[in-house]
Amino acid sequence: MGAMQPMHWLIVAVVVVILFGSKKLPDAARGLGRSLRIFKSEVKEMQNDDAAPASAPVAQPAPAQLPTANTAVVANGAAAPVAQPTEVKPL
Helix, strand or coil: CCCCCCCHHHHHHHHHCCCHHHHHHHHHHHHHHHHHHHHHHHHHHHHHHHHHHHHHHCCCCCCCCCCCCEEEEEECCCEECCCCCCCCCCC
């Protein structure tokens, strides 16, 4: 009684075709297929990435020193001092 019988599946298919139309269904199936293909390739890449670091560890470069609050980075990449804010007295 709880299982879907062939007549139920036929009714569901007819309702889906009526709701989405015959043009949108192939496009939706094509998009779903592409998404699954991309997902599978990403999972495979993640598995390959997990195997690679165990066999050959890569040294990380030292982080570059970030400019402090009193310096600003100018166009050539050098840090230049920034003027300190002055207090303005209300009139």
